[in-house]
Amino acid sequence: MTDERTNPTTVDAIVVGAGLAGLYATHRLHSMGLSIQCFEAGSGVGGTWFWNRYPGARCDVESLDYSFSFSPELQKEWRWTERYATQSEILLYLEHVAERYSLRQHYSFSTRIVNAQLDERSLLWTVASEDGRTWTARFVIFATGPLSTSNIPPIEGLGDFSGRILHTGQWPREEVDFAGLRVAVIGTGSSGIQAIPQIAQKARHLFVFQRTPNFSIPARNFAWDGEALDEVLGSYDTRRALSLASKAGTPHPSSPTRTFDVNDEEREALFEAAWERGGATFSKTFADQLVDPAANQYAVDFVHRKILSIVEDPEVAKKLLPIDHAIGAKRICVDIGYFETYNRDNVTLVDLNATPIETIEKTGIRTTAALYEVDDIVLATGFDALTGTLNRIDIRGRRGQLLRDVWADGPRTFLGLAVAGFPNLFIVNGPGSPSVLANMVLTAEQHVDWIANAIAYLSSSGFAGIEANVDAQDAWGDHVSATAAGTIIGKGHSWYTGANIPGKSPVFMPYVGGLDVYRARCDEIAASGYSGFTLLDAATSQGVTVGS
Numbered sequence: 164m165t166d167e168r169t170n171p172t173t174v175d176a177i178v179v180g181a182g183l184a185g186l187y188a189t190h191r192l193h194s195m196g197l198s199i200q201c202f203e204a205g206s207g208v209g210g211t212w213f214w215n216r217y218p219g220a221r222c223d224v225e226s227l228d229y230s231f232s233f234s235p236e237l238q239k240e241w242r243w244t245e246r247y248a249t250q251s252e253i254l255l256y257l258e259h260v261a262e263r264y265s266l267r268q269h270y271s272f273s274t275r276i277v278n279a280q281l282d283e284r285s286l287l288w289t290v291a292s293e294d295g296r297t298w299t300a301r302f303v304i305f306a307t308g309p310l311s312t313s314n315i316p317p318i319e320g321l322g323d324f325s326g327r328i329l330h331t332g333q334w335p336r337e338e339v340d341f342a343g344l345r346v347a348v349i350g351t352g353s354s355g356i357q358a359i360p361q362i363a364q365k366a367r368h369l370f371v372f373q374r375t376p377n378f379s380i381p382a383r384n385f386a387w388d389g390e391a392l393d394e395v396l397g398s399y400d401t402r403r404a405l406s407l408a409s410k411a412g413t414p415h416p417s418s419p420t421r422t423f424d425v426n427d428e429e430r431e432a433l434f435e436a437a438w439e440r441g442g443a444t445f446s447k448t449f450a451d452q453l454v455d456p457a458a459n460q461y462a463v464d465f466v467h468r469k470i471l472s473i474v475e476d477p478e479v480a481k482k483l484l485p486i487d488h489a490i491g492a493k494r495i496c497v498d499i500g501y502f503e504t505y506n507r508d509n510v511t512l513v514d515l516n517a518t519p520i521e522t523i524e525k526t527g528i529r530t531t532a533a534l535y536e537v538d539d540i541v542l543a544t545g546f547d548a549l550t551g552t553l554n555r556i557d558i559r560g561r562r563g564q565l566l567r568d569v570w571a572d573g574p575r576t577f578l579g580l581a582v583a584g585f586p587n588l589f590i591v592n593g594p595g596s597p598s599v600l601a602n603m604v605l606t607a608e609q610h611v612d613w614i615a616n617a618i619a620y621l622s623s624s625g626f627a628g629i630e631a632n633v634d635a636q637d638a639w640g641d642h643v644s645a646t647a648a649g650t651i652i653g654k655g656h657s658w659y660t661g662a663n664i665p666g667k668s669p670v671f672m673p674y675v676g677g678l679d680v681y682r683a684r685c686d687e688i689a690a691s692g693y694s695g696f697t698l699l700d701a702a703t704s705q706g707v708t709v710g711s
């Protein structure tokens with residue numbers, strides 16, 4: 164057997180991550196005939212859906228859309244059971260995909276990659292795992308996920324707590340039983356809002372520690388009946404075509420109607436219809452809702468009225484009203500019975516704005532007002548998004564530069580998939596791409612296809628490498644910022660800008676221009692022979708600049 168510590172295994176491409184992006188990259192690159200080696204820190208496939216097993220975890224993109232489109236057979240044979248799939252159903256689906264395409268054989272599981280280093284002359288990357296093994300490849304694809312590094316808040320005394328501490332993003336594989344227990348949930352983002360109604364049904368008492376109230380829209384989830392599902396499956400191609408031509412990668416277009424095109428009564432009726440339809444498409448009720456603050460205020464007021472009508476205690480209802488941001492400025496949440504949960508006798512809302520947490524003690528959480536004694540603490544405190552996972556890996560490009568140093572003032576990428584100074588390294592769903600603002604299955608497929616085609620192009624034209632040009636990267640970064648400036652998305656304290664992580668440079672990271680526009684740009688660049696990139700010759704590590 165080869166000793167990988169001294170004699171690294173060499174392959175054409177390395178894929179890091181076995182979430183939906185990594186699985187598709189593995190399938191695609193292997194199908195092209197490349198030799199590949201793939202890694203996953205978890206013990207199985209699934210990525211986000213492997214780790215986020217908290218009660219109530221679902222995807223808020225409809226299951227028919229949040230699934231691979233690359234194979235019509237796969238698309239038709241998998242029968243989703245609900246409008247919004249549970250975490251366990253999505254995991255089963257991804258396990259099925261891994262099985263169907265024999266993807267597990269390429270993976271080394273329970274293997275965390277901690278280091279990736281470029282050899283500038285040979286244009287080869289050497290990656291190393293936590294346990295010291297190394298592999299060498301021409302191409303490295305980081306499919307490590309934009310929301311994969313948990314944010315453990317620096318609350319004093321957290322380590323002193325004597326009960327269980329559970330982060331939603333690192334939920335145990337075995338069932339967590341809350342029966343008869345006093346449970347605290349810290350955080351009311353998408354994860355908290357999904358978990359809270361479920362935990363409330365099990366726990367003796369649930370204390371919700373809320374710092375910022377959030378907007379949430381009822382999911383209106385339903386179980387598919389056979390015939391209705393058959394009908395939708397019959398027109399899947401149309402559904403996919405609509406998704407690919409859309410901004411968010413789903414088949415639901417934005418309304419062309421603007422908020423001020425209609426009178427008060429008509430406006431209310433349209434909001435009401437969107438609320439009844441359920442889901443994140445509430446943001447598309449009016450064409451100007453995410454760009455015009457005055458228009459947005461109508462949507463805010465509508466949801467406020469809904470919260471006030473659902474929550475019976477007016478004092479509690481008032482505390483649940485999001486007032487510090489526009490609706491859609493932070494990621495809109497989708498829930499099943501969230502606001503209704505506050506009508507339960509066993510649920511207490513603790514308003515951290517009025518009474519902040521001082522410390523966590525052995526027996527519970529102490530705010531400026533009281534000690535809340537609990538058995539378990541659930542941290543629904545989110546992620547160090549988009550850059551957190553990559554910045555924890557020592558990724559060294561040209562002249563030994565560390566990626567995290569290059570990104571110290573915020574990530575700079577070309578198209579969110581390549582970085583100047585890091586030739587042959589690709590990121591799937593990276594900062595600067597639509598990623599988290601769109602349907603991430605379709606965005607992952609699009610990135611992987613683009614990367615695979617670029618690799619095929621290099622090979623057929625005799626080049627050994629591809630590297631983003633600094634000027635093209637700068638222009639793209641400016642475009643990403645300028646596009647974001649024209650909307651209300653990201654104008655709030657959230658992970659979109661890294662504001663949730665102390666010390667992180669506040670930069671709006673995803674590309675808000677839409678999947679349709681983004682795809683067209685990527686296609687155009689590929690068709691031009693990769694303008695904005697330099698194609699490299701291995702012998703000199705120098706190359707042909709195709710232009711910006």
Ligand code: N01
Nearest residue numbers: 221222223316350351352353354355374375494543544545
């Ligand atoms: O994380 P978040 P998330 N003390 O960052 C609070 C995707 N996702 O895991 O807002 C007290 O949104 C924090 O408070 P504040 C989706 O893209 C999708 O919920 O900083 N509170 C906030 O309330 C989503 O947007 C799905 O004041 C503290 C919460 O913790 C993204 O993942 C489901 C605190 C964190 O909310 C992240 O969602 C789940 C502290 N020290 C997730 N630190 C679906 O598809 C943080 N908080 C449905």
